[in-house]
Amino acid sequence: MTSAISLPLRFQVGARTVLSVRRRLVRTGLSLGEAMRGESFETPRLNPADHGYLITSLREDRLAAITAQHPGMLALVRQRYSRRYADMSGSYDAYLATFSGKSRSTLRRKVRKFAKISGGELDIRIYQSPEEMAEFQTLARCVSAKTYQEKLLDAGLPDDPEYKAQMMRAAARGEARAWLLFVQNKPVSYLYAPADGDTLIYAYLGYDPEWARHSPGTVLQIEAMKQIIEEGRFRRFDFTEGDGQHKRLFATDGIACVDLLLLRKTAGNYLLAGALAAFDRGVDFAKRLGLRKWVRRFSR
Template sequence: MSRIALRFQIGARTILTVHRTLTRLALSLDAALAGAVPSLPPQEGEGYLITSLPAALIDRIDRSGRVALVRQRYTRFYTDLTIGHDAWLASLSGSARATLRRKMRKAEAAGMTIRAYRTAADFAAFHPLARAVSATTYQERLLDAGLPDDPAAVAHLAACAAADGLRAWLMRIDDAPVAYLCCTAQGSALRYDHVGHDPAYGDLSPGTVLHAAALRDLFGDRFARFDFTEGEGQHKRQFATGGIACVDLLLLRPTLSNRALALALATFDGMIARAKRAAVDPRIAALARKVRR
């Protein structure tokens, strides 16, 4: 049980944050693929937040009179690491393969080098370099999702490395750290936990290039899947070989304040969803371009 921020967000921008003390159940990729209905522990606080719940299981969750709200729907993407690197490349479209080769050549011409890290000693060398990159990223500035630097989180990552449960990569351009990827094991999968690149090098597509290099390494590793975790994105869709439809489900005690909060969140989320659909309309997009001028 912990104090969890329930955000009213537009893209990466948080408009308002309301906190509730909730029990969070974060399903692993293995659990989501297994399709078993999760058991809710005895309730403490204001309720539960269940993340990566397979969408097919929503109606099978014991709500017991609680206020239920789906915060988001998404595909939890993953890459099957048992098929081999050549088969994975073949699963990409011809244009995607050509684009990836072009980006690789461009980064190599700029002086790119990539190093992999996996042991506890490796992680001690990796962390300060990756932290320097993380400080420049939008993940840290806007989403509070940079590479951790608090002692407890760093100690946890170091322990994962000591137990052969961490894989990390760092890209340099002419010896300057420009992108990092730090992943930890969960069951048979390796999780896409912490990622970022220096925006000053964005024209080199460092995130895409680094991830492609990491996958090349992982096809010979011990993991069955690479887990892109919650949320979607073009990069995830392109590199994934499969996915499972999931939701994040909020269950709250049926108090007056919680009912009001759920209504406000549902109204706001619905408004944002309608705005996104409208933005796809060519007429709306053309009007938006005129306004920006």
């Protein structure tokens, strides 16, 4: 039986959390394959102390059915997005052909410029074995500690021994790939992607902010995609939940999904759900009023 855990329900403007309220929720995160198939699933029974469920990457066309299965609960869509992924089953040229001409030109220019400042060619290293993965984690942590993901979102590459051991176990099974981009033997960007069958999962990407103007994350991503396709083992690259410019650029397809919050009908949860809905509408209204730049600036 899946246990509920204490999860923060965030009042967010972009990446910035203004306020959060914790609830004990059973979290069900659907994989890319599950989202693509859109199959029915059963939510586990709640314990008396549990507040409800958080279902992520639920296909939007399954929303009404799941809500109808829980008539005694408050239903709130926290976000709508395209669960983006890249089809890696063809050639690298076929993958590049999915980009617009302008995007292909921009990517090539960024790769050339980065190669130039790196002494003429890119220094990108792939890590696959357990020993290599241990080395990757140590080097990538040096970069992650500088990133906004870690400083503002607590979403950098984990530093705890258990996660490092988990990475090494995945590598021993051949179920993980990792890359580092170096300049003069110094790591400036990292990408870690564990595997789920024939799908690699976009888990952690980060770069040294001192190199931001040279787009190291973009350069590393496109070169990693090339290596993945040339290896020929993985059919898809899953950009996971949520949306963003980076995911839109490198994905070839997507599935319309929602993150659905289901809460017990209590007075406190009525107030919380109403406040969350009102806050989200307010942020959307501000964007429609033309305050998108202010919202983006505040969210950083």
